[in-house]
Amino acid sequence: MSDYAEVIVIVEGPTEQKFVNEVLAPYMWDRNVLLTPIILDKPGEKGGDVKFARAKNDIEKHLKQRRDTFVTLMVDYYGIKGDWPGYQESKQQSTHTKKAEVMNEATAAEVAKLAHEDLRPDKRFIPYVSMHETETLYFSDPAILAEKLGVKQTKVDAILTECGEPEKINDNINTAPSIRLARLSDQFKKTATGIGIAKEIGIEKMRAACPLFNAWLTRLEKLVTIPAS
Numbered sequence: 212m213s214d215y216a217e218v219i220v221i222v223e224g225p226t227e228q229k230f231v232n233e234v235l236a237p238y239m240w241d242r243n244v245l246l247t248p249i250i251l252d253k254p255g256e257k258g259g260d261v262k263f264a265r266a267k268n269d270i271e272k273h274l275k276q277r278r279d280t281f282v283t284l285m286v287d288y289y290g291i292k293g294d295w296p297g298y299q300e301s302k303q304q305s306t307h308t309k310k311a312e313v314m315n316e317a318t319a320a321e322v323a324k325l326a327h328e329d330l331r332p333d334k335r336f337i338p339y340v341s342m343h344e345t346e347t348l349y350f351s352d353p354a355i356l357a358e359k360l361g362v363k364q365t366k367v368d369a370i371l372t373e374c375g376e377p378e379k380i381n382d383n384i385n386t387a388p389s390i391r392l393a394r395l396s397d398q399f400k401k402t403a404t405g406i407g408i409a410k411e412i413g414i415e416k417m418r419a420a421c422p423l424f425n426a427w428l429t430r431l432e433k434l435v436t437i438p439a440s
Contacts, residue, residue, distance in 0.1 A: 215243040216434035217280045218337075219273045222248050223261050226401045227285055227345055233406055238414040239428070243435050248285075249273070261286050263295045263321070270322055274330040281434050283337040283427075287344045288314065289382040296321040307342040307379050311423050314340040337434075339427040342378045346388035346405060350377040351420035352412045359408045360396035367395070378421050 222228050231248035239246050251265050266284060273282045288310065291298060297317025301310040318338040325332045341347070349356050350371060357364035370391055374380045380388045392399045399405070409417075418425040 214435065215245060216431070217245045217277075218247070218431060218434065219280055219282045220246050220248040221251060221266060221269050221273070221282065221284050221286075223251055223286045223290060225250065226405060227287075229402055229406050230345055230409055231285070234409045235414060239431065242432050244431050246431075251286075261290045261295075262292045263318075267322065267325075270332075270336060271325050271330070274325065274332060274335060278329075278331075281335050281337065281431075283339055283431065284318065285339050285341065285345075288340050289343045289387050291340065307381075308423065311340060311342050314338075337427070337430050342423055343380060343382040344388045346392055346401070347377045347380050348417045348421055348424060349392065349405060349408045349412065350380060350388065351417045355411050356408060359404070359411060360392070361398055362395050376420065378423050 220231050222231060228248040228250055231246055236246040236248075249269070251261065252269055266286065270282055270284065273280070288301075291314075293299070295314070295318070297313045297315075300317070301313040304310045304313060315338040318340065319333075319336065322332045322336045322338070350367065353364050353367040353371060357367045360367075370380065371377070377388075380386070380391065384390070389401060392405075414428075418428060
């Protein structure tokens with residue numbers, strides 16, 4: 212049994228990296244899970260262009276670098292490209308939970324093929340495709356979100372009433388979480404304002420309001436009892 216777990220978090224951009232560094236990592240540190248966020252890499256480019264070919268290369272690279280660490284993935288369903296395992300099947304699903312299940316299972320199955328050199332991807336890789344953007348987590352506390360944006364809470368409540376819960380706020384180009392936030396207030400900036408909102412809300416409220424996010428963190432917490440090598 213290991214008393215702590217080191218986890219590389221492959222994220223898609225600076226906002227997610229900052230979210231992990233400043234909000235999620237301190238929370239998970241108290242649970243003996245050490246998170247290190249690394250932006251998807253590409254020669255001469257960082258972030259964006261969320262293609263599976265890029266993610267797979269990074270996952271394999273980090274699985275190889277150290278055999279005593281775990282690797283997880285934190286990318287938004289909204290920004291994923293069509294080459295991603297399970298993507299076409301996910302588009303045929305009627306619920307966000309089923310979409311996430313299809314995407315995560317297909318991603319894990321593809322990464323599991325990296326069986327050479329005893330990488331043990333089936334044990335050391337934990338996929339997480341968030342429904343539908345990281346910004347959906349900010350809807351976990353309507354009162355704080357409204358206050359930070361300087362808008363009436365009824366406007367935030369209306370979005371949640373329409374969608375049902377934060378993780379159901381969808382991936383349409385006109386109604387994605389970040390798009391809705393920008394329309395609510397011109398004060399919203401993905402990295403600066405968003406991270407401030409996330410800190411104020413806190414991970415516990417996000418876990419309570421977002422079951423898929425909570426399930427991911429629960430899996431990471433359980434790594435503490437699983438040896439990486």
